[in-house]
Amino acid sequence: MYATILQQDEQEYRELVASLLAPDSDGKDTDERWLMPRENPFFVGKLPPAGLVGDVALLKALRPYIAQHLHLATGRDTSFWRLGEGYEPFAAAFRAVSRDLKRRQKGEEVPTPPVPEIAVKGKPTFGWQELLEYWIRDCPRHPRTVREMQTLVQSLSQFLRGKLPADMSKQDVTAWLRHERDSRGNSGKTLEKKGTLMGALFSVAVKDELLPSNPFTGFDYKRLALKIGVQSESGREPFSLAQLQTLFSAEGLFAQSKGNGGGGYYARVWIPLLGLFTGARLDELGRLTVDDVQREPVPHFRIRRAKNSESLRSVPLHPQLIEHGFLDYVEAIQAAGHSRLWPLLRSRGALHTDSEMIGRWFNRYVHERLGFPRTVVFHSLRHTFKDLCRNAGIVSDVHHQLTGHASGSVGDRYGEGYSLEVLQTEISKIRLPFTVPRPEPYIPDQSAAPQRRAT
CATH class of the missing domain: 1.10.150 (DNA polymerase; domain 1)
Structure with missing residues (x-):
């Protein structure tokens, strides 16, 4: 490195002289330029004091140049450079070149040594x-x-x-x-x-x-x-009010009581209801266990496995979920000896998650049976919940915490966020302008097809 820097300094000086002697030079500021000291981008001025602190300060100032040499020698990106135990030879080289550049500026002759060839490491052959x-x-x-x-x-x-x-x-x-x-x-x-x-x-x-x-x-x-020429957005849309009324009606989801498809009747009804009233993701809901549902300090469920750390959270239950018997359902599932909230929601192979069963069933149902457009899917319930929050006047950082969305504000990352009591008060502001039927109570060993009560 010492030789390389001196060589570059010499080359820059030769180019300066050549530019002054060039036939097309207009001669402007020639005297001033001849009187200027020879400048070099690697000259660091007054050397820092000797010792660890001085060396590190010098190296930090010249880090880009050091990184360039490391890249030539190792083939590694400059971003991998870290000041560590190997700083001593770099410090010594740059101290020497700084000293000799100052000597050149004073007019002393300092010869440029030959630059040693650096064996450039080839690119990795990682297949x-x-x-x-x-x-x-x-x-x-x-x-x-x-x-x-x-x-x-x-x-x-x-x-x-x-x-x-x-x-x-x-x-x-x-x-x-x-x-x-x-x-x-x-x-x-x-x-x-x-x-x-x-x-x-x-x-x-x-x-x-x-x-x-x-x-x-x-x-x-x-x-x-x-x-x-493709759209960057997902194309998913929230459900319209008319679609929600059709979906959550006695003739809609609640009438699909036959068969075990999508995890059975209770999964097919309760998971969409939870998605509508909490905005939770499909996989988050499909993973819920009996132990994830808690009553204190307010009725809520815990999401302990999610797509990222911001999504791990506790979500209060909307009052309508409680009124419709969700906690009763949880107690009945536990009394029947089940640990998972959806006993019949199981994939048929290791390549698929359990929640995909209800996702495929739900999307097929709304597209083929109800005739909804392809732009609405189960995840549209999450979009719908966000709109319900906005329309209820719930501030964005509250519904971000409810849905596990990361806030863009650095300040919002401090502290533990809103308490469950505050979140429940806020989520209770959501009101639907239509009546949602109450799901049938859980019947052990008949979880796929309960009989509808006469109305």
């Missing part, structure tokens, strides 16, 4: 299969997630035709996602999901320094959607 296997070993993965990742890795590696992970660029990301759109008809939301999943694959290897960079980091999916 796609090794990358996939490393990601799988990193931490426990759900079988379905592994299956999805395997499919994406196969698609991406085949599309890139021999390129290794280390060779992939953001241009490759755009080209691959465009190919997925053209060949599979993927929506903007699906393309973003695929890119996010592949980014997680690269992220593990980059953090452990097996790959130099992650081409999916910071990728602009909204810009991609505009560029390739």
